[in-house]
Amino acid sequence: MNGNTTKNDDVSIVLGGAAGQGIQTVEQLLVHLFKASGYHLYATKEYMSRVRGGSNSTELRVSSKPVRAFVNRMDFLIPLDKDVLKRLNSRITDDTVIIGDKKKLLGKNGDESLDIIDIPLSDLSKEIGGAIYSNILIVGALTAIFNIDQELLHNQLQASFGAKGEDIVAKNIKAAKIGYGYGQELASTGKVKVNVTKGQKVEKQIVIDGSHAVGLGAIAGGCNFIATYPMSPSTAVLTFLAQQGERFNIIAEQTEDEIAGMNMALGASYAGARAMVTTSGGGYALMVEALSLAGAAELPLVVHLAQRPGPATGLPTRSEQGDLLFALYSGHGEFPRIIYAPGSLLDAFELSQKAFNMAEKYQVPVFLLTDQYFVDSYYNIPKIDVSKYKNENYIIKAEKGYKRYEVTENGVSPRSIPGYGPEVVIADSHEHDEEGHISEDHDNRIRMVDKRLRKQGALLTDAIPPLREGPDNAANLVVCWGSTYQIVQEAINNLGRDDVALLYFRQVYPFPSNTLDYFRNAKNVIVIENNATGQFAQMLHLFPHIEVHQNILKYNGLPFSVEEVEKELNQKLK
Amino acid sequence: MFDYMKYMRQDKLPLIWCAGCGDGIVLKSMLRAIDKIGLDQNEVCMVSGIGCSSRLTGYVDFNTLHTTHGRAIPFATGVKMAKPELTVIVVTGDGDATAIGGNHYIHAARRNIDITVILFNNNIYGMTGGQVSPTTPIGKKASTAPFGNPENSFNISGLAEAAGASFVARGTVHDAIPLEKYIEKAIRKKGFSVVEVMTPCPTAYGRRNKLGNGAAMIKQLKEDTVPLSRAQKMSDEELQDKIITGVLVDVERPEYTDNYQKLIERFKG
Numbered sequence A: 001m002n003g004n005t006t007k008n009d010d011v012s013i014v015l016g017g018a019a020g021q022g023i024q025t026v027e028q029l030l031v032h033l034f035k036a037s038g039y040h041l042y043a044t045k046e047y048m049s050r051v052r053g054g055s056n057s058t059e060l061r062v063s064s065k066p067v068r069a070f071v072n073r074m075d076f077l078i079p080l081d082k083d084v085l086k087r088l089n090s091r092i093t094d095d096t097v098i099i100g101d102k103k104k105l106l107g108k109n110g111d112e113s114l115d116i117i118d119i120p121l122s123d124l125s126k127e128i129g130g131a132i133y134s135n136i137l138i139v140g141a142l143t144a145i146f147n148i149d150q151e152l153l154h155n156q157l158q159a160s161f162g163a164k165g166e167d168i169v170a171k172n173i174k175a176a177k178i179g180y181g182y183g184q185e186l187a188s189t190g191k192v193k194v195n196v197t198k199g200q201k202v203e204k205q206i207v208i209d210g211s212h213a214v215g216l217g218a219i220a221g222g223c224n225f226i227a228t229y230p231m232s233p234s235t236a237v238l239t240f241l242a243q244q245g246e247r248f249n250i251i252a253e254q255t256e257d258e259i260a261g262m263n264m265a266l267g268a269s270y271a272g273a274r275a276m277v278t279t280s281g282g283g284y285a286l287m288v289e290a291l292s293l294a295g296a297a298e299l300p301l302v303v304h305l306a307q308r309p310g311p312a313t314g315l316p317t318r319s320e321q322g323d324l325l326f327a328l329y330s331g332h333g334e335f336p337r338i339i340y341a342p343g344s345l346l347d348a349f350e351l352s353q354k355a356f357n358m359a360e361k362y363q364v365p366v367f368l369l370t371d372q373y374f375v376d377s378y379y380n381i382p383k384i385d386v387s388k389y390k391n392e393n394y395i396i397k398a399e400k401g402y403k404r405y406e407v408t409e410n411g412v413s414p415r416s417i418p419g420y421g422p423e424v425v426i427a428d429s430h431e432h433d434e435e436g437h438i439s440e441d442h443d444n445r446i447r448m449v450d451k452r453l454r455k456q457g458a459l460l461t462d463a464i465p466p467l468r469e470g471p472d473n474a475a476n477l478v479v480c481w482g483s484t485y486q487i488v489q490e491a492i493n494n495l496g497r498d499d500v501a502l503l504y505f506r507q508v509y510p511f512p513s514n515t516l517d518y519f520r521n522a523k524n525v526i527v528i529e530n531n532a533t534g535q536f537a538q539m540l541h542l543f544p545h546i547e548v549h550q551n552i553l554k555y556n557g558l559p560f561s562v563e564e565v566e567k568e569l570n571q572k573l574k
Numbered sequence B: 001m002f003d004y005m006k007y008m009r010q011d012k013l014p015l016i017w018c019a020g021c022g023d024g025i026v027l028k029s030m031l032r033a034i035d036k037i038g039l040d041q042n043e044v045c046m047v048s049g050i051g052c053s054s055r056l057t058g059y060v061d062f063n064t065l066h067t068t069h070g071r072a073i074p075f076a077t078g079v080k081m082a083k084p085e086l087t088v089i090v091v092t093g094d095g096d097a098t099a100i101g102g103n104h105y106i107h108a109a110r111r112n113i114d115i116t117v118i119l120f121n122n123n124i125y126g127m128t129g130g131q132v133s134p135t136t137p138i139g140k141k142a143s144t145a146p147f148g149n150p151e152n153s154f155n156i157s158g159l160a161e162a163a164g165a166s167f168v169a170r171g172t173v174h175d176a177i178p179l180e181k182y183i184e185k186a187i188r189k190k191g192f193s194v195v196e197v198m199t200p201c202p203t204a205y206g207r208r209n210k211l212g213n214g215a216a217m218i219k220q221l222k223e224d225t226v227p228l229s230r231a232q233k234m235s236d237e238e239l240q241d242k243i244i245t246g247v248l249v250d251v252e253r254p255e256y257t258d259n260y261q262k263l264i265e266r267f268k269g
Helices: A023-036 A082-087 A102-106 A121-128 A131-145 A150-164 A166-188 A210-220 A235-248 A258-270 A281-297 A324-329 A345-362 A442-462 A482-495 A515-519 A535-542 A562-572 B023-037 B053-058 B072-082 B094-100 B102-111 B156-163 B176-188 B202-206 B214-224 B256-268
Strands: A010-019 A040-046 A053-063 A076-079 A097-100 A116-118 A206-209 A225-228 A251-254 A275-279 A301-307 A338-340 A365-371 A378-381 A467-469 A476-481 A500-505 A507-509 A524-529 A550-553 B044-048 B063-066 B087-093 B115-121 B167-172 B193-198 B225-227 B243-250
Touching: A010 A023, A010 A082, A023 A040, A023 A053, A023 A131, A023 A150, A023 A206, A053 A082, A076 A082, A082 A102, A097 A102, A102 A116, A102 A121, A121 A131, A121 A166, A131 A150, A131 A166, A150 A166, A206 A210, A210 A235, A210 A301, A210 A345, A210 A365, A225 A235, A225 A258, A235 A251, A235 A275, A251 A258, A258 A275, A258 A281, A258 A301, A275 A281, A281 A301, A281 A324, A281 A365, A301 A345, A324 A338, A324 A365, A324 A535, A338 A345, A345 A365, A345 A378, A345 A442, A365 A482, A476 A482, A476 A535, A482 A500, A482 A524, A482 A562, A507 A535, A524 A535, A524 A562, A550 A562, B023 B053, B023 B115, B023 B176, B044 B053, B044 B072, B053 B063, B053 B087, B063 B072, B072 B087, B072 B094, B072 B102, B072 B115, B072 B256, B087 B094, B094 B102, B094 B115, B094 B156, B102 B115, B102 B156, B115 B156, B115 B176, B156 B167, B156 B193, B156 B243, B167 B176, B176 B193, B176 B243, B202 B214, B214 B225
Parallel strands: A010 A076, A076 A097, A097 A116, A225 A251, A225 A275, A275 A301, A301 A365, A338 A365, A476 A500, A476 A524, A524 A550, B044 B063, B044 B087, B087 B115, B115 B193, B167 B193, B225 B243
Antiparallel strands: A010 A053, A040 A053, A040 A378, A206 A378, A338 A507, A467 A500, B167 B243
16 A cells, blocks of 8 residues: 555656646656666657647656566556546556645545545645646656756756746746655655666666657668658657758658658659658558559668558557558569568667668668557667668669669669769669660560569578577567567566567568578467557468467557566466 | 537537637637528538548537548548538648648649538648648748748648639638638538638647747737738738738639539430
8 A cells, every 4th residue: 555665676657647738848857867867767658649638648667777668567656637547547556656636636526545645736836836837846756756866857947948938947946846845755754665776877878769769770871861741650750850950961851741752752762862751551551652663663762650550540649560461562563672670779770770771772662660659668778889880882873884774683783873974864663674664575574573573582681580589499489579579578577487488570571581490499489469460470371381379469559568468478378 | 699519519528629729719600600501410511631620520510520631622522422412511721631632622623512621721730749731831930840941831722713613711710700701601602612711729830939829829810811802902012921811712613513413414315
């Protein structure tokens, strides 16, 4: 019960409220403060598709060691309104410490069985200058509980609110101090206690989310052109690259629709830019026609596809891994492609960087498959040494006699761009001959189809093998791909069994030639996916011919929690 | 007092719109116009796309369709062709109708199909976090134009006129009474009708461009408004950055479902 609660060294804090109440401001402040204080942290959010109102929440994990996955457990719950209590009710346990405005939360007909540690946020914030200061009162209290340097907090408030004037800064600092007082009292009376230790190393690390990891990887990969139409949850990559445009010479264009976005990106690619689009399911549906043009004209292109639940508008702000087969089969006609699905922030950075190079090297579209959960999750990682990542240039001068679609052994034709060298560079969406001219010759057609498809084999030399963790001879093999990786990893670690191994695919297509080797000793293959039909399991069956024994699927619009995976595995492990 | 609740799905309230948003003023003007015409609720079919304004169809008690982004007009065209006796009203925004749905917008005007489009122009993508729209004025900031929008913006009423619409009017949420009249005329008009409504988005546009709260932005609308009769006597320079309001187009042109019916009758012999 709440009376005397000592928390361990991995604490989960859930903040909830309506859109517009400032949960995001609190999240950003706390992420910065925890990191700067040397705590490992992780944050993820779930939100409704609306600008105001509704009920949203953010989960922050503060820990002595790295934490990188969503947990169902709520050690602290900080509800800013009644709706949060109602909506998150199933996650409240006897061990959940609820801190909030008791009067406001319980109201007339509140659940009296809930033990709430009272901070009279409404009254206090009104005195300070308005309801919005409730947030900073909470931040102040949490900094006391987590022993965060107050100067750090005040400096951060100055930095966050300085542009709004000294008066606003002063009110925020006042709110922080009052909140701190409440937090200190809670801590000193032993009502709440946490046991998380600080480390020097974390301070120097960076905190990014999935969108930034993809965006930074794109910059490292030489991306200099993005044209797209906004669509949740993919837009943050466009916003980020637009903001960075000045520093890194990136053209960022918000187009009239996704059809235009994709065609613009292909035009830029033809002209020599390293181009990308960022979109989600419905937007990608509009881009599919142009993807086929990329296939025919053999234009390099990177597609960041941040998945959300469909069909149609579906759940615009929720998460699902439902568009894997869509990405695989999208575009009319037969042509090669690569699909990456990062499961960690570092992987997102590395795969994004690599995607641009693979697109250039093989002149194919390369997909980065993420989802809402992945792009909206943050944690601290060591600074990335960008000098480690090299970009290769595959563009050659078009000398006299240059043939854009020259038939070669591995199918990759030397690529030039218009204006580079004395010869012209031709591209056509029709079937074409080696020079790029329209051709209806049937023998030529076979040569060209074969040439393009040979690239699918050639690019296997650069395939990224799956990552296997756990004993070699484990009878149970748990397979996952993309965003579920670190959730499944933590669940398996918690189980602590010596007969379970994890296999994480970050290149989901094409499968590396030695994929079968990873499955050799497995008697019980379990595939975990955030979709309803087991799409990756279907691919495992179809391509490397792997027998999948069991599936763990989730498709209610939310990511898996560590606890859920543990529970499911307990039932399915042999 | 006008009984708005007669037309509302009361169990769906409150509205999601932010404080200071003008969309509620458009909603009320539209309901008064519909009431004045005396349309039965079941004779009206309201179609919307995606965005803040498009959420309107969730709150009103007509036949409503909340479609995908940009596709309200083609969807509504299908409804009107299948059941021409329905009064079809499209509720859409500047991004929905003139960015992703721009092609549909001009082609519906060209066909001159008897649909009324109430186009909420707030110069921004509100719902998705303030991205630039085709009507964001040049130089103004948006989340995807952090250094200021380098592009020229659309005159979306002019676009409808050039594409062949029978009726085009522009109003603002500052002047709700004329707005109601424009909507009434637009619905009564046989042919493609557009009412462009200038409405403020303090949350995603005003705040980023330091234009003040909703009230300040509505006041600014008043100051920028020039009625058509006065605008006709003003020079282009004087009309720079002004909002010309009034009935801009009201002409008789053959309507699409009529033409189609004639075609059917001709071949029936």
